[in-house]
Amino acid sequence: MKLDDFIHNTGQWLKGRGAFSNIVMSSRIRLARNLSQKPFPNKARKKELNDILVAVEEATKEIEFFKKSVFFKINDLDNVDKQFLIERHLMSHEHASNPEGKALIVSEEEVLSVMVNEEDHLRIQVMQSGFNLNETWRIADTIDDALSQRLDFAYSIHWGYLTACPTNTGTAMRGSVMLHLPALVMTKQINKVLAAISKLSFASRGFYGEGTQASGNFYQISNQVSLGHSEADALQNIGGLIRQVIEQEEQARQALLVQNRPMLEDKIFRSHGILKNALIISSQETVELLSMVRLGVDLEIIKDVDRNSINELFIMIQPAHLQKIEGKKLSASERDTKRASLIRQKIGG
């Protein structure tokens, strides 16, 4: 499999399946692991980084789950390709910005991705569609076990897995869930919910990666603490919190339907109308309108569009994706035209 083959598919996590997929886009587990005694990437020399790359690549070759995966050296990728992988949530900006001695491994259907030599030697990420933290953890746990039989991971009895940043020490696990919360935003309750979440030591951030503001009414909620709670406890805590947020969003959706159905339907149909007819459209406008159409699909107000197509569009309308689809570099204004035509093609009816 080559990088260009990715463009014809999207990751399993976008399929719109699984529990509460009307509200939950995806569940994700991230584990940080380091090789014992080797300098962390920030301190490692070129040769040491390469030794780590080789050791990790060798280890993955023996593991069944990696059989159909692709191994990219970041140095071999051009800027559009790097951006393309970031847009697909397979690697971070940080990983792309300083490519020396770094690699990315991506499994079939993009369930698993491993960044090699990012902040830690390994950043293992598993994603699944819907609210499915337990299954996502089961996959990550299995892969981690398989890797740890072949690689000597840095670990202390007292402090658990040892990571470059002390904020990850311990389980070195982040569990996160991507939620679509348009009704809480429309009913102006979202800030109250986010404040409550942060009081409980969980973090929330936007759809388009770390450090982004929420756009398209997407919020990613994750655990912050990694020392002193087992993986199972941390996941149970975050799961309980997510269930409450889902309940709040469901109540807000019902309240909108009961109290203000004409206004809600108008907003949804107008959004769909613009997306079906626009010839030029920016990514920001697209994301806001897609969010309304997704809500329309979830509430069965729009019946001729499926959730999977909407989910895919959130990824496909980004700059590098448009350029990969077109097979050439596009200026910002060319992208706005290409974006509009792609949307018409996908949900134009």
Added chain:
Amino acid sequence: MYCDICGNKKATVHLTEIVDDQMSEMHLCEECARQKSAQMDQQQFGLADLLAGLADFGKPSKDEAHETIKCSNCGMTYDEFRKFGRLGCSQCYESFKMYLSSLLKKVHGSNHHLGKSPAKISQAQKDKIESFQDLKMQLQQAVQMEDFERAAEIRDRIRDLEDKEKK
């Protein structure tokens, strides 16, 4: 989770800041957050600064030349860690143990790992981990039940095990 600045009160304000695509997070109590927000108007504040501030916490005293404390494996000094907020290798945890212990406690509210361990470790080590984790769980339960007598007893057993390990 406790406040990153005063360390006494529960953190209720969580700040996320992005500087040059780098994200940093802070967890503060309301009082410290108010003070911080006044300061932040004048200066940039990143994770490295935050950890640097925290890392001072475990410093024994000014006259002790902690900048010369160096990791024997990777050569990173404690000062470098304070500046960048990232450790140099897994051995740094051992080299800066006395400072990191309190730092981890501040960041996570605990400095004892509960959870899985790598598949590739010896059975003897595994047994040790299990007995440690079991004791830590018992300790947590005792504290939750407010059975402090029992908690102290378990704490002493953990200390004994740790001492034995050092020898």
